[in-house]
Amino acid sequence: MTALAPTTTGATLDVEKIRADFPILSRTVRDGKSLVYLDSGATSQRPYQVLDAERHFLETSNAAVHRGAHALSEEATDAYESARDRIAGFIGADDGEIVFTKNATEALNLVAYGMSNALTSDDPKAARFRVGPGDEVVVTEMEHHANLVPWQEFCRRTGATLRWFGVTSDGRLDLDPSVITERTKVVAFTHQSNVLGTVTPVEQIVAMAKQVGAYTVLDACQSVPHAPIDVHALGVDFAAFSGHKMLGPSGIGVLYGRRELLEALPPFLTGGSMIELVRMEGSTYAAPPARFEAGVPMTSQAVGLGAAVDYLSALGMENVHAHENTLTAAALEGLQGIDGVTIIGPRNTESRGGAVSFEIDGVHPHDASQVLDDSGIAVRVGHHCAWPLHRAFGVQSSIRASFYVYNTLDEVHALIDGVRRAQDFFARDGVSL
């Protein structure tokens, strides 16, 4: 295949060169099979550049950031803040609009808890976030549990009502205009489904939300790693993503919030580093982002994520997206060419990213993945933390392959062969299941 060679148009990536940066990709699994890693949607692998940046930081500058005035502390603080700047630049945000969290899940909870804390906050600026009985929160049926359960809990705490956009049979959002009303206070939705691969029409949903003055919260876990994203251009109020899905470390996630909103949002976690003034009777809080970063933060992870966005920026996010598009197209075509395989989600690459979920007639996903695993192919099985979505499609679980910068067309072909092998394996000896 020539499609993956670097071209003069720069539309694709030099995958061979990229793969050499990822030590884990050269290991074998299950008795000497080459690893075919098709589970980057769950977590991605890390290049030397990220591993080295973390190690270098720990070997030279490790200290608690924003505490103390010694040399290491200053260097550590610089490294931490420099990572924040580069991550802000990567998604088109300003300094001070990026909050470090443990992961996207924590970032989404930070928004939900910050908003419900507005009910008891004595800061007049927080009043804008007050939500109560009669108000509504809108989510979608294709949310990851991380952007669903926190809003269910938010509604339970505040007395608001949860509503949602359903999903069409071809895996798109059904943007029924009656769902967002004058009562809607929050619209929380995914940018790209981690199951279907569907890219949602963010601008359209933001426009609907703005019309009624509702805040928008974007789950950007599956979009920021895979395509050029400009949060200001998208117009969302908040966005969340995780470092470990974008070549970076685990243990670090990001909340983007419009500066004006972060200024007004009450804190979620409280303690050291997030305060302005503390007295026995009570305390006041630091300006954002510090207000939302209680305790000694994860530092080498922030440095590692900074290195990851440098790595991705050097590849060019347009190129990353184009490369994944090539792989997704090949996977969709190959899988649909197999009798008994059904794609769950859009069947072509229009407004779609590189997560391809499917079912195989008569072969349970768990069993299929076992056969794939036996060939060294790592895919995800289950409901991928999107149980309501699976229910909407009437399936109990599915198999998901997801692609990233280091995957090749050969690996897509290995997946397709593996699916055939799974069918053969479970049809063996006339055992037709």
Added chain:
Amino acid sequence: MKLETMYQEIILDHYKNPHGKGLREPFEAEVHHVNPTCGDEVTVRVHLEGSGADAKVVDLSYDALGCSISQAATSVAYDLIVGHTVGESFEVLSAYQEMVQGRGKVEPDEDVLDDAVAFAGVAAYPARVKCALLGWLAFKDAVAQADENAPELEGQA
């Protein structure tokens, strides 16, 4: 090949033709267990005669959605449990649980385990252990709900 070690013929046979499947009356307790990581589900009913370790399992009826391992394991459980006492069943379950959780280091006792010994290969795949235990642990729970004098399972907290 490892794959065939796990997917023994007998497992695939049970998967294809499960024994005792379907929910039946009468029953003293019904439980519903799910494996939250994959969504596999099983509903188990037990019909006991008597109480304590000597209670006889007159029927174990079930309905299940899941992979070959979880389906076949529940079908084999039906074969090994119905007609036996709760005490005997728990003895099999203990040995079975020890085997599938044993990472391949536990030598299975075929005299106790009977057909359930076919699941020894599951021990090599920690991610599948829950599948192999789903129906069995639902049975244990159902017995506990049906009979307040139910014995403790050996090796369980």
